[in-house]
Amino acid sequence: MPSFGRTLREIPPSPLVTVERLLRSGAHEAPVGLQQGRTVFEPCARPRAWERAEFGISAHEHAPPGGVPALRRAFAEAATARRGTRVDPEQVLVTSGATHAIAVVLHAVLRPGDEVLVLSPQWLFATGLVWAAGGVPREVPVFLELSRDPGFDFTAAIERAVGPRTRAIYFNNPNNPTGFRLDEPALTRLAELAERHDLWLIADNAYENYDFSDGGFIDMATVGTAAERTFSVHSCSKTYAMPGTRAGHLISPPGSEEVLTKWSLHTLYSVSTAAQFTAFEALATPAAELAARRERAAHAWALADEALEIPHTAVAGGLYTFVDLRAYGDGEEFVRRCARAGVGLAPGRVFGEHCADWARICFTAAAPRSVVEAIGRVNTIYREGKGER
Amino acid sequence: MPSFGRTLREIPPSPLVTVERLLRSGAHEAPVGLQQGRTVFEPCARPRAWERAEFGISAHEHAPPGGVPALRRAFAEAATARRGTRVDPEQVLVTSGATHAIAVVLHAVLRPGDEVLVLSPQWLFATGLVWAAGGVPREVPVFLELSRDPGFDFTAAIERAVGPRTRAIYFNNPNNPTGFRLDEPALTRLAELAERHDLWLIADNAYENYDFSDGGFIDMATVGTAAERTFSVHSCSKTYAMPGTRAGHLISPPGSEEVLTKWSLHTLYSVSTAAQFTAFEALATPAAELAARRERAAHAWALADEALEIPHTAVAGGLYTFVDLRAYGDGEEFVRRCARAGVGLAPGRVFGEHCADWARICFTAAAPRSVVEAIGRVNTIYREGKGER
Known part of the structure; x- marks a missing residue:
């Protein structure tokens, strides 16, 4: 796998872990932990009561920086079932x-000025996240080209954008905003390219539950040997319709745990314990219910597709279509006009230059x-x- | 006030805000927002039901990146009451x-390699956060010196550490781990020093509810003209005994909102909506209840102070005392020995070199x-x- 960028080696591992381990080793029958700031005080508000036994931790208690063990196990089991390894x-x-x-991930793999190729159009915060991590995003337009011509040689386009500072490729599949879906042969070519240039792959799987194609969702980590260089990003926001919960997860190649946990700890210490419990509960959603939601989204797409009189992308997955306003002329003005008529559309430029x-x-x-x-x-x-022009 | 470092000017403001504003301007009686990814699907798990009217948002809904308006208002009201402005x-x-x-804050004010003076000993993640933000932490030992000699000229020590790359001073008051409290004259000298060198002040107020002194907690932003250069950091973890909630807040000088919100958005989009509601509920805790907790902590300190046969710092606030093991010799070995005897202590070196x-x-x-x-x-x-030596 490629190497990490800023590994936070300036920050030593915590000796508190040693204390905790010695305390738990059972040398004493009545250990008292005075090393941390945990208090015996009752919380002033309880987000939700649940049986401690079920989750191993109460809502007001700090979760470990890597996540609540029960939830990490549950996500790992789901990933094992999905990947087959x-x-x-x-x-x-x-x-x-x-x-x-x-x-x-970006903080962990980038050194200042390193580049990330962003397959474009892309999720609207992708390039901003690269800037925030000290990197430079390079948009590589591929999805509109593939939407027009499935034979478009998208890996050649990516290859041309690879430079000496390129460290990773970010992509969202099924793609927001076009609804295009890279199929297995396409993902295989992408994985080979990444291996050829020793690049990381950042696979944003936010729309994994809304892949309408016969084959269904493909996890990049199941393609060839891609698992050793793939960071798989998963969200509860779309799959379980709970974006306010803020519980996602990352599945990384083995050996990445220490550096990633360090980065996570140094952004927010740990994820809200109640949010983690909510994700834990959502994971129990029956597969049939998730399939019904996928059907419902596919039905909504069919209706929208039929209703739209503007050229637009064909949706293989996701919750969006991208409409082509080139014949209209001024896309921004079109969006403002729609808003004044009470219809909100997202202007195209936030998804790509x-x-x-x-x-x-x-x-x-x-x-x-x-x-x-x-x-x-x-x-x-x-x-x-259009008539006015 | 001093200037910001990395302001994320590479990231343009979102045009989605314009769409939202036009939609809400009332030009159309039945607006339909198709611009965002919000769906009509029911959430798969509900962390907690509450009346939408009370908080303006449901648990599964995305909060705005700056925070839920009702909670921001509540925090602002509390700060107004505390500060008197x-x-x-x-x-x-x-x-x-x-x-x-x-x-x-650190991401927003630091350019790569900029320095932050950390009044030491300090909260154990303070220096790591500076490294993670691309800066260089410089520990300035002051609290043990002040604990020994209240007349110690701590601002002279800080002054000696100020260099051309110094951008900010981080301090925790009452101090974790020593329990020392900088009083108003001390804070005034610190504010004057910051003004003299045009430095930001990062005031970590995690233990604001546990200031045992007669005067009680002093908000740095109420000292002289410090408000214009002070970032006040507040936590629910200690005040309301709910560290697992993960809802803190930052009060910044006017004019900082855009850059700080951008940085926050590009670390985690928004804070868990349920966590924000929990903080909103906790804010209603009666002052008498918070005072009772402070009393309880002060009582616990009195008992610990009486019981301890090892030299230790006198606690004016907070939940900790720092024990002096120099006569014992090997502090790390002492901590391991205590852990084997079932008592967890935090080794000193995590709080300062x-x-x-x-x-x-x-x-x-x-x-x-x-x-x-x-x-x-x-x-x-x-x-x-000690006897062995």
Whole structure:
């Protein structure tokens, strides 16, 4: 696997761990931990009561920086089932949402000025996260090209963007905002390219539950030998419809635990214990229920696709389509006009430098009837605007 | 006020905000927001039900990156009452605990290689947070000196450590691990020094509820003109005994909101909505209850002080005392020996490079009787070890 960038070697491991280990080693029958700041005081507010036995920790108690062990085990078991190869709980880092997972990875792998290739258009905070970690994002337009022409040689485009400072490739599959999905042959070529240049792969799997294709979601870590260089980012926000919970997780190649946990600790110490319990409960959602949600999203897409009179990307997965406003002319103005008509669209340029004349539509943002009605208004604005030109 | 370091100017402000504003401006009677990824799906797990009206947002919904408005207002009101001058909700950033608040500030003010003076001994993650933000921590030993001699000229010691790259001073008051408290004249001298060198002040107020002195807790932002250069870090962990909640907040000089929110967003998007609600509930804790907890901690300190046969710092506030093991000789070995005897102490060196022969005791970590009994064991180990030498 590639090497880490800023490993925080300036920060020594905590000797408190040694104290804890000695205390637990059973040398004394009645240990008293005066080493930490834990108090016997009752919490002033309890986010939720649950049986301590079930989760091993109460809501007001500090979780360990890597995550509550019961939740790490549960995520590792789910990943083992999905991948078909064993994922160890030590490979799992519980994070404060997928955003935090990506931030931790970027901080850990980048030295100042290192570059990250961002397959574009991309999730709107991806490039900002690279800047914040001291790196430089390089957008590589591939998804609109692939949407138009599935034969487009996207790895050649990526290859041209690789430079001496390139350290990682970030991609979101199924892709937000286009709904395009890289299939197994495509992911294989991407993995080979990463191996050729010894790059990390940051696979953002936020929309894993909404892959409408027959084969279903493909975990990058199951493709060839990609697991040794892949950071898999998982979110509860979309899969379980609870973005306010802020509980995501990261699955990393073995041997990454220490540096990633250190980075996570030095951004927020640990993830909210109640948020981790909520994720733990959500993990018990029956597969049939998750499949029903996927069906519902696919149905919403079919309705939106039928209603839209503007050229737009074909959605293989995710909750969005990207509409092509080049014939209209001014994408930003179009978005403002829609907003004044009571329909919110996301302007294309937040998803990529080359996307100013595009806009994103979330087709599950409202009940299907409302979405179709809103698309009707959008069509009218498009038709009238195009006529004006 | 001093200037910011890395302001993330590479990241443009979001045009989604413009869309939202236009949608809300009331131009249309039935707006439909298709611009974001919010879905109509029900959450798979609910951390806690509460009336939406009370807090303006449900548990599974994304909070705004700056924090839930109701909570920012509540924190601003509390700060206004404490300071006696108006604090605007825009000055409040809700963070994932005090750790995250400090990380955000450090990222925002430091350019790579800039220095932060850390008044030492210090909270054990303070120097690591500076490294993680790309800065260089410089420990300035002051609290043990002040504990021995209240007349110690601590600002002269700080003054000697100021260099061309110094950007900020971090301090924790009342101090963890010594229990020393900088009083108003001391804080005034510190503020004057910061103004003289145009430095930021990062005031870590984690133990604000446990100031046992007659005057009580002093908010650095109320001292002279310090408010214009002070980042006040507040925690729910100690005040409300709920470290697992991970809801802290930062109060900053006016005009800092944009850059700080951007940094926070690019570490974790937003703080868990349920955690914010828990903090909102905790804020309603009666002042008498908080005073009772302070009394209880002061009582625990009195018992520990009486029981300890090892030289230790006099505690004016906080939940710890720092024991002096120089006569014993090997502080690390002492801590290991205590752990084997079932008593956890925190080894001194995590609190400062010059503290290897010290150890920290948390006197509220267990019921008073257990703490006193544990201190008895610690005394025995000290006595015997000293006798061996």
